[in-house]
């Protein structure tokens with residue numbers, strides 16, 4: 001049932017092009033530069049919005065961080081992203097002008113459900129973004145937007161992460177078009193990038209053997225640091241989470257600029273730096289951080305489009321040109337790096353120690 005793959009995780013990584021096609025199917029009107037989502041969010045309501053609050057945990061929180069930047073840019077609305085277990089509705093917000101969005105693959109994460117209920121109690125409208133038909137969150141929320149990734153068995157979320165980001169990117173265009181904050185021509189460019197995802201992800205999957213070699217070369221390092229800016233930041237956090245959960249290695253993600261404010265003290269010739277050097281991730285500024293790490297002897301794994309930074313990288317993995325979706329593509333490299341590092345160590349990849357697929361206790 002693993003379709004010839006050694007692990008569900010690897011199977012699900014390879015299912016990403018199909019999952020993405022399903023997420024987009026019937027939702028993109030290329031000609032009009034618009035998106036058709038089956039959610040009841042009237043234009044008058046969206047026009048009056050003051051804030052979107054995203055609540056989520058773990059990988060879904062990282063998808064929320066990526067989406068927040070797109071929503072702010074295209075829908076010109078303030079967005080706050082909350083780790084669900086830390087969420088409180090307050091700060092003098094007007095509930096009628098606040099949309100609470102729960103991002104949860106399973107639809108059953110207790111802390112995310114509690115946060116959404118708190119927002120609803122305060123009077124906010126609620127939207128669930130989930131993979132699981134009929135899950136608790138779909139019954140709690142006013143509206144549901146499905147990511148349509150298909151069942152995910154591996155404990156480590158992979159295809160659902162890319163599908164969450166793609167679906168939330170559609171939501172950003174949808175809201176932006178209704179608020180009239182993104183012109184049709186610009187929306188068409190964004191939609192082009194989103195529609196390019198399945199093919200571009202496939203291109204990366206086709207380079208798997210190269211990624212495996214890089215993974216084997218660095219598998220025995222003492223720690224791994226993932227850095228990125230802007231849209232590269234949530235991707236760096238997600239890359240580190242995936243690696244630590246399945247390989248049990250010490251991995252951390254930082255906004256690249258923060259490296260010099262503390263973490264640089266940990267950087268040695270035995271701590272690879274995995275850097276997002278794509279469009280949408282302020283690659284020129286990130287290169288400065290790469291140089292700081294390199295001058296301390298750290299090996300650099302560069303994930304870059306247009307060959308940026310290849311001359312600084314000890315291992316260069318290339319990301320196809322895809323505008324604001326390039327950082328998401330860099331994440332596919334990170335998934336495979338994590339998988340191959342964990343596999344080289346013989347870890348229980350589909351069922352990492354101490355972890356459950358869905359966390360239904362607070």
Ligand code: F6R
Pocket residue numbers: 057058059060061103104105106107108109112155156157158241242245357358359
């Ligand atoms: C990491 C992972 C977890 C989940 C988190 C939220 O690979 O899978 O961090 O993302 O437990 O789960 P959902 O999205 O089901 O609410």
